[in-house]
Amino acid sequence: MTTATPTATECPECGAATVSPLAATPWCPSCEWNLEAYDPDRSRPVFGWVWLDRRAHRLGYRLTRQQFDRLVGRPIGATGGGAATVLIAAASVLLLAGVAALAVTGVWLTVWSFPSLTILPGVTLLALAFVLRPRFGRLDPELEVLTRQRAPELFALVDEVATALDTPAPQVIGVDGNFNAYAGQVGLRRRRVLCLGLPYWGSLGPQERVALLGHELGHFANGDPRRMLLTQPALRTLGEAADLLRPMETGHRGGILELFGALLAKVFLGTLSRLFSAAHLALACLALRESQRAEYLADELSARAAGTDATTRLLDNTLRIESMTLVVRRDSRAGQGPQQWRADTARSLAEATDRLPQLRQLSVREEASLLASHPPTGLRRRMLTSRSWHDPKVVLTLARLERMDQELAREYERIRRQISLS
Known part of the structure; x- marks a missing residue:
């Protein structure tokens, strides 16, 4: 059970008792003093050095809060063409031109004066251009693609949500066994794909399912630079180039000249790799700030x-995703399906009501990062409650939900068996 008991320490700013749920570094729940503190034992390393991770956390926290303060109470908008997106797109164009130049030079060196010694560098450049070529994504092989005839209720609900929001509908809808859901575009034709992880989908109540669909379909219209075709090279190519150039220790020991040559190559390639990594990190940070804005809009x-x-x-369910996973695993091993998953998840959330405010605040600390594609869950909820209150446009009845689950009974049973054996 999650505990969230006040500590004996008083806040130096407002005098309120500080709290420390889950053995986290204490903070003040009233004025949020010390909420930005870095917990090395509870944080996932980014760079691997505590001192650098601490500074990165503080910078990520500050940027995250500044973005929240800038957006709260204002229209978020789906411009898709902010300064950051334009800069990333421009970098992508330059990188694509560079990859094309590698390919052209490789062809020229390979066919010029064939056969000759230029074949080796030509083939090397061609191989490098192939590795760094643009990728358009493909369907996950584990995705079980559904048809409208197979799941008419689900498709009808997705269409209804898309119509209510005036967003494009997915062209492919599938399910898998992950505790997640996602929407994206794949292939050169950019086919829109919606994936629903059945353990997650089956654990949600009727309106939460509509909310999940609304969020995922929102990704087709919220201007997220991570999902744009033109920004992909900048967000991928530099990182791949850095990995390719990173020197590897072979353990081979040769003569003095060989060692000197290897040292020069290591210094040169290592420097290039670090430069590419730094440029990739800078572009990723720019893109992820804009991605967080897009997530607020999807909400x-x-x-x-x-x-x-x-x-x-x-x-709030997202805050307690680990508890939801445990509920589904326990019920699955007992032979229970989505109806029981849903009931037990709702009961677990109700029991955690008193602890949720502190968990929301804790998420602001633990989910703030330079490399986070989503804003902290607590800030996402706070953003919603600060804006105009919305009544539902799409209402999913319990009877319709049960018909929807019945359509997928075979898939649910297969996933339940997999979970029970895990």
């Missing part, structure tokens, strides 16, 4: 479809 679209109350409940 707002979710609230417009399902109602603010349902979307805030969905976010």
